[in-house]
Amino acid sequence: TKIGIDAGGTLVKVAYLDNNNIEFRTFRSQQLDEVIKWITTNFERVEVCLTGGKSEILAQKLQGPTQTIVEFEATSKGVDYLANEQNLHFSNGFILANVGTGTSIHHMKDGKQERVIGSGVGGGTLLGLSYLVSGETEYEKIINLSLQGNRGNIDLKVEDIFEGAVPPISGDLTASNFGKLSKMMAEKPSKTDALASVIGLIGETVVTICIQVADTYQTSDILYIGSTLRSNSILAGIMNNYTKLRGKQPFFLENGEFSGAIGALLSI
Ligand code: ATP
Ligand code: MG
Known part of the structure; x- marks a missing residue:
């Protein structure tokens, strides 16, 4: 099973494939062990890719190899995917604001992202x-x-x-x-x-x-x-x-x- 994990400052967001559907789960970043427990009890063979501020700590806790991806790159990839799926099209670029624990603001245009502030x-x-x-x-x-x-x-x-x-x-x-x-x-x-x-x-x-x-x-x-x-x-x-x-x-x-x-x- 393929599992993508964004381990942020407050919440761990998980997206995984189930019969070609993307399913979602959320955990608290203070309880990283719950994430490990959920993975080991539900899946036998996993491929995991991590992003977010707590991805290194989580990678250490996960047994077996993991990939990582830079957070801003992962976010813009996911945003492109969801926007497409939800029929949102921006012809002249757009501003992306990610209101997480803190807020990160990006300019997105032609498939490229730049973190502005x-x-x-x-x-x-x-x-x-x-x-x-x-x-x-x-x-x-x-x-x-x-x-x-x-x-x-x-x-x-x-x-x-x-x-x-x-x-x-x-x-x-x-x-x-x-x-x-x-x-x-x-x-x-x-x-x-x-x-x-x-x-x-x-x-x-x-x-x-x-x-x-x-x-x-x-x-x-x-x-x-x-x-x-x-x-x-x-x-x-x-x-x-x-x-x-x-x-x-x-x-x-x-x-x-x-x-x-x-x-x-x-x-x-
Ligand atoms: P960052 O990206 O800044 O490292 P993060 O990825 O953990 O942080 P998000 O998960 O996007 O950030 O947002 C965290 C915020 O979501 C919390 O600060 C809170 O305001 C809100 N929130 C929504 N649901 C919950 C919940 N069940 N428990 C705690 N906070 C929640
Ligand atoms: Mg985040």
Whole structure:
């Protein structure tokens, strides 16, 4: 069996072939032994290709030979594969943002990728800030709570500053994430509001960087991937709307978080 593994800072993404279908699995990077256990109990003969920051540590734990592939190469291979499969075609290149533990931003054109910039604001920030504002540590719970939250109690919009006057830019843009200090001091926002604003801060920061990169490379298409967007309709929604508000075209890939694992699988 052919198995592609993207062992990242937080999650290990696995893509493997089962009757010519690609199947997916996810493990925690803190529990690499679970990956080994799953492989040895389910498969007899395996060919493994690894990518991601924790691929060397995982290779040491795996008995038998393994291949490795550079992460950015694996990711772009997987993205090309999924985009094709999902009928997404970019004629003039596109910007790829991988929102993992941190965020990595690439320019993709004519089958080539160039890493342009990164940001420490990513999925790790989501988990860390969420813990600080709410004490919550479970990803699914954080997302569900944030869906009930109201950012209007915490985030300052351009229209809030202009108070009815006509602003020079869209009033709907965030003027200052977490900027409504006096309102917060008058009434402490709920946990759900705080979590919604944390996700807003992350989504808008990542989008803002991507917009700038898209302008530099003269494209309007931005494709967002990474596990931070998985079952996270609130972050995806914010990034979708904010990208459009800033005049660019957002795209999302189904199973996009498995791009690196798919790229590793395809290079066996
Ligand atoms: P990097 O590429 O930066 O080394 P990574 O590949 O591990 O990291 P991803 O798997 O793309 O990163 O994304 C990790 C993020 O996904 C987490 O920081 C968290 O915000 C989010 N996430 C989604 N599902 C879960 C989950 N079940 N448990 C923990 N985090 C999750
Ligand atoms: Mg990753």
